[in-house]
Amino acid sequence: MAEIDASERSTREINAAMRQFIAQSCKEITVRNPGARHNLAVAILQEAHIRIAGSVGYYCAGLIDGASIEIEGSAGWGLAESMLRGTVRVHGSAGSGAAAAIRGGTVVIHGDAAARLGVSMKGGTVLVAGNCGYMAGFMAQKGTLIVCGDAGEAFADSMYATVCYVGGKIANLGTDAVIAPMDSAEVEQLEKILSTHLPAALRSAKPSALDFKKVVAGRKLWNFDKREWRIWQEAL
């Protein structure tokens, strides 16, 4: 177990210290006094567990591949953006664009997520225990996006093949988003994700997997079609 005190160091020094510990085979690292600093734990490419004891700024855990990052506070914009593999857990809430463009891995947010959660995501799983802001899932391409609470406006707008689940209310659906039926295998799979990734106390306070709504792309924006002029007018 290694500790890094962030209070007297630059971002570059903090990240360099993380890499140095990992290179020395120390795979359990705690960062103290993060002070909501931007760009912490960026591009960590090894299987290490990094615990950040406080809140972080923009792009924490961005571009990682394989690491497990735990934030014992809240996170700013672009949490875990473009991650390939790994796990990112936020005990508090996350700012806009959380899990933007991730291609794999899992992002778990115990609190709420702001706007554009999972925007352009290309794989992986995003799980929010609380609510999410507007345009969650915008242009999302693959992967699974789960919101246990309420979803904001324009939910799942202009998606490709991402599958979304919402436990609470949806303010309104985005362009080309449709509610789809869930079969028993999907309910089982969803329950497994919820119980695996949420702490028991948090899970028990959330709706049953059976009560979630599934949202997918209506596929009317996948190819240009003059018969769908009205939807294109909205979308373009």
Add this chain to the structure above:
Amino acid sequence: MPELQNSGIFGPRVIEEIQSKAESGLYSIRGFGTLRERRWPTFDDLTFLPCTLTRIPLEGYREKCSTKTVLGTRFAKKPIQLDIPVMITGMSWGALSYNAKVALAKGAAAAGSSNTTGDGGMLKAERENSRTLIYEVLPSRYGINIHHMRMADAIELTIGQGAKPGTGGLLLGSKVSDRIAEQRDLPIGVDQRSAARHPDFLGPDDMIIKVEELREATDWQVPIFIKLGASRVYDDVKLAAKAGADVIVVDGMEGGTGASPAIFQEHTGLPTLAAVCEARSALQDIGLYGDVQLIIAGGIRDGVDAAKAMALGADACYIGTASLIALNCNKPIYEDDYRALGAAPHACHHCHTGRCPVGITTQDPELMKRLDIDEGAERVRNLLQVMTLEIQMLARSCGKSDVHHLEPEDMAALTLEASAICGIPLVGTRKVFGH
């Protein structure tokens, strides 16, 4: 019989366009770049003033005239070092075939220059065949991969493109093959519309943090470029410099594209000539001219255009369409296939269809075979080398021992507009108009 007369407003082309929209219900989408007749100020509106009595030329074919180009000296530990100031711009694997991407990489490497990835990520063969590879980080983030980013020699954060600033790319379903779909994490055959905005930042202040992230991700080793479609260039260049760019790329409205709504290609952005002048002024006004390097792109055809851009303030130029023409774009071969597209050699702008007769802008394996990688690479190398020789010839005639020493004083303006835009005297006068 009285002479028949076309309308000056509703001419044959306008009538055809209106009827096409009425029949298809869609606006026109095509590739290549603007087709408008060039009525705006261009590099053709400038002429060089070689040495006579007031200055001494260098021997045109003998004396040294350096073309070494170093980019990224501001913050990066390892600036990129090129043998020549002409580089290959970003064009995606998807818009271009595999063979085209690899031929460009090999050709650029052979000429001592660089090539750039594009929307859709890096091809392994592209990296293997490049000497200097620039990795683009685009709003779509298709194919984004930290391992590929860390293999690159520079990172280019793309905000926009000259052919279509303010909007994302297009890749019509005919080109979203199984391989391209896999690379971009998309369903096969969708009409893919790339994002116009980055998913994780919106404005210039956030971009400062983004640039820091890219530096952290690459250990502060490689230069960070910021690429702008030429729009509000003067302000945008200042903001990009403030965000910490090592190099700023400005792409003018003459820039090409694989596909976009035709109206963007014809009616948006600034001409490249104006863009380079605004970019230089912006850097001068904030005291960073020379510290932040400037790359100019958009319709650069030959060494003359490149030399004029450099004289106006560019450190290097990107070429895109010219490099594809070197690969045989619009060459009069396979003429039946041009006709099948409703095109003809020298008048083919059908990159968006995926049916490129010469194997460049296609994902069809049979069409792609028409572009031999090694032969194509050889032609790209030749073009880059000839362009460099042209720049050197002009530089020597102006008495310069380094192509980077070309300056506005080496030219005169042939039109009032060019004089006003470039801040150099109009021919036949000693006046800079508009200043």
